[in-house]
Amino acid sequence: MGEHDIWFDLIPGVKDAKHALAHAMGKTWLNGEEIHELNHVVMALFIAVVVVLTGVAYRKRVAASADKGVVPEASFNARSIIESVADAVLGALTGVMGEKAARRYLPLIGTFALFILFSNLSGAIPGFHPPTSNFNTTVACALIIFFTVHIEGVRANGIAYFKHFLGPVWWLAPLMLPIELFSHLLRPVSLGVRLMCNMFADHTLLVVFLGLVPLVLPLPVMVLGLLVSVVQTAVFCLLSAVYIGMAIEHHEHHDDGHAPAH
DSSP states (O other), X not given: OOTTOOGGGGSTTHHHHHHHHHHHTTOSSOOHHHHHHHHHHHHHHHHHHHHHHHHHHHHHHHHHSTTTTXXXXXXXXXXXXXXXXXXXXXHHHHHXXXXXHHHHHHHHHHHHHHHHHHHHHHTTSTTOOOGGGSHHHHHHHHHHHHHHHHHHHHHHHGGGGGGGXXXXXXXXXXXXXXXXXXXXXXXXXXXXXXXXHHHHHHHHHHHHHHXXXXXXXXXXXXXXXXXXXXXXXXXXXXXXXXXXXXXXXHHHHHHHTOOOOO
């Protein structure tokens, strides 16, 4: 193995993927920082493939079951993982945006939950670089939520969606518009930075403890890391649901026969 190689590189296809990405970047030689960035990219792709394969395995498992997925399985497998995460996400979304909207946005936010959770937990495996400890990965996730919020806001309310940027009365518009624009532009940054900083700190702390005392002592840190991984996944998903819910709330009020909120 090379100077910057890790045991993750022994997985078939990982080194080939790195070489292909480096070639696409026009690089024939990479320094240590660039290799570190490349490790995060490859790890993110690896986690994405794991999430897709888990979803495919779930669909096959449900299709092959006699009850078509109505009765939960007693064993712990891909189906139980998907159902546990989906049930937790659906419950949280229902509390934030109502049952109808929760079911509509479950595929999007549920996919983020699986990707972020698997990415966070991968940091507990020595040699793995959790993608969520890299700012590029977390901001990319946050930007998808950012554009989804405004696309869904326009879909639900039409051009009237942008009226809330101007404030409750017209003469406040010069003050409210820059404040609203700044707050909305700050959302993907806060989502991405919060997730990245927590996972970077957690992974760095674990690496330090593993380097100092490889046995026993790092166990409490690893347990704390597992808790942080779950909590940060929940925070990202809940904030995403809140932002989407706020964007579509006028439309939901109309559907329920109530006056729109301002």
